[in-house]
Amino acid sequence: MHQSRGIRTLRTIAGWLVVGVFFFPIYFWTTVAFRNAKDIFNWPPIFVDFEPTARNFEQVFGISLGFGFGAQEAVTPGGGNFYMAPRLWDSIVIASMSTVLAIVVATLAAYCLSRMHFRGRHEFVNWVLSTRMMPPVAVAVPMFFIFKQFSLLDTYLGVILVHGLMNLPLAVLLMKSFFDDIPSEIDESALLDGASRWTIFRRIVLPMAKGGIAATAVLCFIFSWTEFLFVLTLTQTSIKTVPVVSSTFVTSIGTAWGNMAALGAAAIVPAFIVIMLVQRHLVRGLTMGSLKQ
Amino acid sequence: MATVEYNRIGKSFGAVNIMRDVSFRIEEHQFVVLLGPSGCGKTTLLRMTAGLETVSEGDLMIGGKRVNDVHPRDRDIAMVFQNYALYPTMKVYDNIAFSLEVAKVQTDEIKRRVEAAAEVLNLTPYLQRYPKELSGGQRQRVAMGRAMVREPSVFLFDEPLSNLDAKLRAHMRTEIRQLHNRLKTTTIYVTHDQIEAMTMADKIVVMRAGKIEQIGSPDEVYDTPASKYVADFIGSAAINFMPGTVVTGEGQPAVDTPNGRIRVLPGAAVKPGQKVICGIRPTDAVVSDDGPIRTRALLVERMGHDVQLCTAAPAGQFLAIVDRSRPFAEGVEVRFDAAPEKVHVFDAETEMRL
Structure with a gap:
């Protein structure tokens, strides 16, 4: 496509503007993590020219980083009130395990819904979707009592179950649409080749749906990574995820913005790594429906 | 096997x-x-x-x-x-x-x-x-x-x-x-x-x-x-159909169609007065100066080895594939005949072969 120089420049500028709009909050938040409290709310705001400190990270992770931006006080051994490293680990465990749970169940269910004809199949799909129509807060309190009965309160298993199950409807519907895009002749062909349903699923269909699985997994992971309400209600002291502990930086003696930013900035990293890992499949997954083979 | x-x-x-x-x-x-x-x-x-x-x-x-x-x-x-x-x-x-x-x-x-x-x-x-x-x-x-x-x-x-x-x-x-x-x-x-x-x-x-x-x-x-x-x-150039009525002429059954009187095989199981449909394949149509089917050439399509003539006949469009030895021009009258054994006769009602 031929474009005049002006238009091209304009497009480049517009592109960078959009990137800037999305990137600026991340940049600012990250720099806040490296600031002393006095440098955070300056007016006019400073963007680059501040005295950097690793103190926020040291408090949040309960370690001395060993590289100092000037003199540092010793960090309380074993962590003080702001020691949050284990919470990051909680988040990683919960997000990955609930994603695995949702993907395994959703993939199997979606394949059945896409390929097998049984009575009430369409109703089943509608029912699956309808479970997402309820506001989560409506079930938070009942869930609390149910979990209490089953001793699931404040356990990994409990939160993993809730996050996994909450992701199921969306994951099932997404995966179903990916399976629907795979021509059923491929299954039939394998069936005539003598393969069992399970072999077809494992050796033929699953490899073809990799992109869809990656896309679904990213959505599930991010959901669990950022979920607040159920972690707040269903955990007490032994586990908490990043979004919930972030709120504990708001204390009676003020808000620890620097520490909150440090945890937030650190929390970007695992999610970022997960997305990078599956990114190769992701783009293909999101466009798979449009590519006829 | x-x-x-x-x-x-x-x-x-x-x-x-x-x-x-x-x-x-x-x-x-x-x-x-x-x-x-x-x-x-x-x-x-x-x-x-x-x-x-x-x-x-x-x-x-x-x-x-x-x-x-x-x-x-x-x-x-x-x-x-x-x-x-x-x-x-x-x-x-x-x-x-x-x-x-x-x-x-x-x-x-x-x-x-x-x-x-x-x-x-x-x-x-x-x-x-x-x-x-x-x-x-x-x-x-x-x-x-x-x-x-x-x-x-x-x-x-x-x-x-x-x-x-x-x-x-x-x-x-x-x-x-x-x-x-x-x-x-x-x-x-x-x-x-x-x-x-x-x-x-x-x-x-x-x-x-x-x-x-x-x-x-x-x-x-x-x-x-x-x-x-x-x-x-069946047949790559579509067969020409024309409705008609069976008559006995000159000791041999024939069908009166808007395209003229078309002779059919003596053995055909037809009765005089019966409503039928005649079918003539484009390749079976023969150019003949005294043929019963009078048409006007609409389009002459040269296909290399032979010529496809798209013509207007009283019963509608009539398609013929003929050899290219004769020159054809658009607009001129062309008359066709078909051998009786090449004419397919179908009952107008049931559309089954007679």
Whole structure:
């Protein structure tokens, strides 16, 4: 496509503007993590020219980083009130395990819904979707009592179950649409080749749906990574995820913005790594429906 | 190799009946083409044969055994799909080897058979490629290789050439037929393309709206179409139809049509006064200065070896394919005649051959 120089420049500028709009909050938040409290709310705001400190990270992770931006006080051994490293680990465990749970169940269910004809199949799909129509807060309190009965309160298993199950409807519907895009002749062909349903699923269909699985997994992971309400209600002291502990930086003696930013900035990293890992499949997954083979 | 027999086969989807009372028999080694427009039930019949659709009524026999309730993988058949249905995540070799792997055939035996099939189909250089790296014709051959390697007793083809361009289609047509001549596996081939049917089949089964219209060799369905529908469907330049009434003139039955009086065979089972439809194939129309069919040339299409004349006759458009020795000009009058034995006569009511 031929474009005049002006238009091209304009497009480049517009592109960078959009990137800037999305990137600026991340940049600012990250720099806040490296600031002393006095440098955070300056007016006019400073963007680059501040005295950097690793103190926020040291408090949040309960370690001395060993590289100092000037003199540092010793960090309380074993962590003080702001020691949050284990919470990051909680988040990683919960997000990955609930994603695995949702993907395994959703993939199997979606394949059945896409390929097998049984009575009430369409109703089943509608029912699956309808479970997402309820506001989560409506079930938070009942869930609390149910979990209490089953001793699931404040356990990994409990939160993993809730996050996994909450992701199921969306994951099932997404995966179903990916399976629907795979021509059923491929299954039939394998069936005539003598393969069992399970072999077809494992050796033929699953490899073809990799992109869809990656896309679904990213959505599930991010959901669990950022979920607040159920972690707040269903955990007490032994586990908490990043979004919930972030709120504990708001204390009676003020808000620890620097520490909150440090945890937030650190929390970007695992999610970022997960997305990078599956990114190769992701783009293909999101466009798979449009590519006829 | 096996015979396939359809015995009063019917098919319903829910309350909708789409096929009833289909009966015919396919002998060993035969190449049978199911021919018909889309929606006539030919693909459904093929899928029932494969076991991908249930049989609602009647008995389906393969090799003399009733297979209505036999699982597809136990029917000893192989099918080539319209969109090839290759496994995109596997290389060509693994695509062809898949059925043997599933059947737990020894690895060196698999290798031997895959390589033999690849040799026959000229796929040897492509065995380590993925399907997406192949052209349409090559994919088509992989699909055939996948079917061949199992050495099934029946081959099923579901419009395998419809995704190819015209030239490749003609080429693959001869390849498939040559392959059949070599392997002699009983073959059922579904198509809506009458040229494929005419050129490949030992026997053509013409279907219409879930019923069999005619079964016969390519020559039989072309020379003596059982109905107006078959006459219309078979033949690449569409046959000319003209309505008329039977008269007896000069001791021989003839039909008075808007296009003039057309002589028909004395043996034709017609009664004077009967309303009929005459059909004359474009290739059977002969230019004759005193012929009964008076037309005005609308379009002269030179097709190389011969000329297709599109003309206006009283009964509507009249198509003729004639040799190019005579010059034709648009707008001039051309008169045609047809030999009585070349005129197909159908009952106006039932549209069946008389």
